[in-house]
Every structure is written in C-alpha cells, then in structure tokens.
Amino acid sequence: MDVAISRVDRPMTDYAVTPHFRYDTVEDIEASRREKRPVMKTIELCEMRIAGEKNYIPTVPADSIWQVHSGQPITYAERFAEQYRNFKLGNSQAGEGTPLQELVPYGITQAQLSLCRALKIYSIEAVNSLEGIHLKALGVAANELKRMAGAWIADHSSVRSERSELEELRALVEKLQSEKTTAVHVAEEAIEDKIEASAFAAMDDRQLKTYIKERTGQTPMGNPSRETLLRMAEEA
Structure with missing residues (x-):
C-alpha cells in the first residue's frame, strides 16, 4: 500500500491519473477473530490508472489518506471528488481532460487512439503531460502524439485568452455603464435640489x-x- 501511494505522488498532473472507484468484499480480520469465523465486509476502493503504465494499477481504500494540507487530511475520495460523487450516484466515471478524439483534425489515427487506450491514456492533457518512461511507452508514436497534443493546447490556449479578454471588456463596459447611470442620477438629484432651492428663494x-x-x-x-x-x- 505504501509503495502504491509513493509512486502515485510522483510529480504528475491529475490529467495523467484516471481514477475508478469500485466496491470489493474482504475479510474483516478483527471481526473474524472476535466471532471465531470468517466475517466479510464491503469496502470502497480507488483504482488509479496511470497514463503510460501498462500493467501497474495502484489500488487503495477510498477513505485512505492521500496527502495532508495544513493539518487537514485529504482522502483519495476527496482528491477525486467528482469521480467519487459519480460512483456513489451510480453514474459513469470519466477522467479529467479533453477526449483524444478531438485530435482527429490534427492527424491522430484510430491505431494511435487504440494504443493510447491500451496505455490508459484518455485525454489530450494526459498526452501532453507525459514525460520519461511514460512517454517512451508510446513507442514510435510518442513524438507525433506529443506534437499533436501540444498543437491542440496551443490553439485552444489562444482561444481561451481571446475569450478572457472579451469577458474583461464586457465587464469594463458594464462597469462604465453602471458608473454613467449613477452619475446621471446624482446629476438629476443635484438639479432637483437647485430647482427646489431656487423655489424657496422666491x-x-x-x-x-x-x-x-x-x-x-x-x-x-x-x-x-x-x-x-x-x-x-x-x-x-
């Protein structure tokens, strides 16, 4: 168990880790000792499918501790909160990131898609994050897939930047319109005060x-x- 946690905690983005929660039935050792007979219990497990790992799938109890932040323990269920919530609701569990099918316009082939699935690589962001032995696991397709993923991210980063700038401009326009409306109200009140004051003076x-x-x-x-x-x- 400790070895699994240490390997998962290597510098690696969550895009490269696709969690899958499931139930399992195991023996409750303490209860078996008390009852002097095998006593079984159902527990929740978290399988972590790591991009580029062919056979290694670390599996830990969902309520075991992943990390401690500022004295607060973070479980694997909390680390992968969205997938855990879908698991509890009976919905399908999907990893983070953009489906690899989005790379079709960039030249990815069905064979390459199949290779990625075999290596537990399910998103463009996961491909882009691969380094070292995990990237080498892609073999001769490694450089080409990495290039396509990088190109997709670069293209969409510019789109996100333009959208962000547009949102900032819209917020600025709304602010100016609000300030203009306020200024008009203040001016109208000042005019009314002057009219009223002049009426009193008469x-x-x-x-x-x-x-x-x-x-x-x-x-x-x-x-x-x-x-x-x-x-x-x-x-x-």
Missing part, C-alpha cells in the same frame, strides 16, 4: 412658514431668521 417668510406647516404639520415657533426658514423648508 418665497417670502410667510410663504416659507406656510410651506413648512403643510409639510411638517407644525408652524415655526417665534421669529426665526430667513436662513433658518430656508433650512427648515429644505429639510421638510
């Missing part, structure tokens, strides 16, 4: 007192100054 003190009483229900007490009456009218 009133005499008696008219101001009448306006304040109509708006507040109370007549200004005493003999307030005109400045006070104007302020009260604006606040009414």
Whole structure:
C-alpha cells in the first residue's frame, strides 16, 4: 500500500491519473477473530490508472489518506471528488481532460487512439503531460502524439485568452455603464435640489412658514431668521 501511494505522488498532473472507484468484499480480520469465523465486509476502493503504465494499477481504500494540507487530511475520495460523487450516484466515471478524439483534425489515427487506450491514456492533457518512461511507452508514436497534443493546447490556449479578454471588456463596459447611470442620477438629484432651492428663494417668510406647516404639520415657533426658514423648508 505504501509503495502504491509513493509512486502515485510522483510529480504528475491529475490529467495523467484516471481514477475508478469500485466496491470489493474482504475479510474483516478483527471481526473474524472476535466471532471465531470468517466475517466479510464491503469496502470502497480507488483504482488509479496511470497514463503510460501498462500493467501497474495502484489500488487503495477510498477513505485512505492521500496527502495532508495544513493539518487537514485529504482522502483519495476527496482528491477525486467528482469521480467519487459519480460512483456513489451510480453514474459513469470519466477522467479529467479533453477526449483524444478531438485530435482527429490534427492527424491522430484510430491505431494511435487504440494504443493510447491500451496505455490508459484518455485525454489530450494526459498526452501532453507525459514525460520519461511514460512517454517512451508510446513507442514510435510518442513524438507525433506529443506534437499533436501540444498543437491542440496551443490553439485552444489562444482561444481561451481571446475569450478572457472579451469577458474583461464586457465587464469594463458594464462597469462604465453602471458608473454613467449613477452619475446621471446624482446629476438629476443635484438639479432637483437647485430647482427646489431656487423655489424657496422666491418665497417670502410667510410663504416659507406656510410651506413648512403643510409639510411638517407644525408652524415655526417665534421669529426665526430667513436662513433658518430656508433650512427648515429644505429639510421638510
């Protein structure tokens, strides 16, 4: 078990590892000892099919620890959360990345597709990540497949970059439109305030007192100054 984990944890992207969760029935040793008879239990396993490995398929319990981050244990079920969720729901489990069939316009042949499947290579990103012995496992097709995968990624990286720039421009336009709308509202409010202020300036003190009483229900007490009456009218 420890050897399997150490090999999987070599520098390798998750695109190169295709997980497959399944159930298995094994003996519960402790329960068998207590019961003095064979006691079986069902456990969840995670098979990891590594791109470029012909025969080696490390298999670990789904709830075993893959790594510890900041003191928090990460299980293999959490590492491959999407595939584990599909497993629990009874759905098909697919690896990460873009299907190799997308390389057909770049020249990949059916024979090469079959070779990749035989070597547990299921995505363009997995081909692109292959190095060393895993790349050599492709034999004479290694360089050609690597070239096609690199070309596909380069082409689609430029498309993603253009989409990102377009999204940024759209966000900028929305921001400017929002700022423009806000500025218009502020200007309209300022104009209304000026119109209202000019209307008050045209009133005499008696008219101001009448306006304040109509708006507040109370007549200004005493003999307030005109400045006070104007302020009260604006606040009414």
